[in-house]
Amino acid sequence: MEKGIVNTEIGSIIVYVKDNKAIKIEFKNEFLKEIELGIFTSQIKEYFEGKRKKLLFNVEINTGKTFKKIWDFVREIPYGQTMTYGQIAKILNVNPRVVGFAMSKNPLPIYIPCHRVVGKNDIHGFTGGRKWKEYLLNLESSQQY
């Protein structure tokens, strides 16, 4: 398994790659030494510079049918827009609780833009902390044109 690291304004992002497929993305609240790793790190870097709106590399996800359906849908949420757990649940005909659970178990944040999914009355949680979610949402809204 290979590892790539990209630094951002508020910390580092680690991307784990196996057989040329991303299997996990992790947020760190500390700054690590950057490690280039082909398109994986270059696309993430472009995304944080606001030049790229969608990550397009191979990933490997082994999970249940419903989770996959939810993640597929979340990937279709346009750049800079947000939806609530409830809206997604209604469209996919699942329970809102399951949507939240799927997000919490999502191994590939950013690739699956779960930061664009918020609660009805609150931002709610995010892998690695709400700080990242706010940062990502702010990044996208400032890039809208």
Added chain:
DNA sequence: TCTAGCTAAACCC
């Protein structure tokens, strides 16, 4: 304002 019910899959015995 507060409580109960819904509901899927990872995770731990």
Added chain:
DNA sequence: GGGTTTAGCTAGA
């Protein structure tokens, strides 16, 4: 295999 847990939401009191 079974019980517990989890980034929500709605309806009824």
